Amino acid sequence: MTITPFVRRVALTAYASLVLWATLKGLAFEPDLEAAMGRLGRAFTLDVSARDVVDGARNLALFAGWGAVWVSLSPSVTLRRTLLAPLITGAALSVVVETLQLFSPFRRASVLDRASHSLGSLIGASAIISLRWLAVPL
Numbered sequence: 001m002t003i004t005p006f007v008r009r010v011a012l013t014a015y016a017s018l019v020l021w022a023t024l025k026g027l028a029f030e031p032d033l034e035a036a037m038g039r040l041g042r043a044f045t046l047d048v049s050a051r052d053v054v055d056g057a058r059n060l061a062l063f064a065g066w067g068a069v070w071v072s073l074s075p076s077v078t079l080r081r082t083l084l085a086p087l088i089t090g091a092a093l094s095v096v097v098e099t100l101q102l103f104s105p106f107r108r109a110s111v112l113d114r115a116s117h118s119l120g121s122l123i124g125a126s127a128i129i130s131l132r133w134l135a136v137p138l
Contacts, residue, residue: 008073015069016093022062023097027104036102043098043109052112059116060123066090067124076132083125090121 070086094117101107 003073011069011073015066019062019066019093020097024100024107026106027100028106029100029103030105031103035105039102039109043102044111046112048112052110056112056116059113060120063090063094063117063120064124064127066093067121067126068128069124070121071125071128079129082129083122086121086125087118091118094118 067086067090070089071082074082074085076082091114094114097117098109098114101109
């Protein structure tokens with residue numbers, strides 16, 4: 001089955017919208033740059049709690065979907081490019097999410113979230129590539 005560029009864009013836009021909705025609901029956006037800069041300092045603090053572990057697992061699953069959708073809808077090219085594209089776009093989507101969270105007094109931006117988003121994208125892409133490889137008859 002051939003996926004047209006239009007269908008690919010629509011599907012990726014829909015999944016990106018799902019990611020944004022899931023990660024930004026309850027944001028309570030405040031355009032206070034001074035407060036956002038204060039929250040930026042906290043974003044680089046690496047204190048990990050049980051809540052962070054659960055949040056990390058959720059982030060891995062959500063962004064694994066991004067990687068899986070990206071690879072599923074992309075034409076097969078080199079392995080490196082097939083893995084890098086969802087990793088880079090997942091990381092870029094993560095930057096958007098975490099930057100917007102800096103402007104909320106109720107949300108916490110974190111480098112741990114950035115890492116779990118990026119890793120999730122890579123895991124999802126790798127899973128689909130592995131399934132494709134297993135489906136190829138020897």
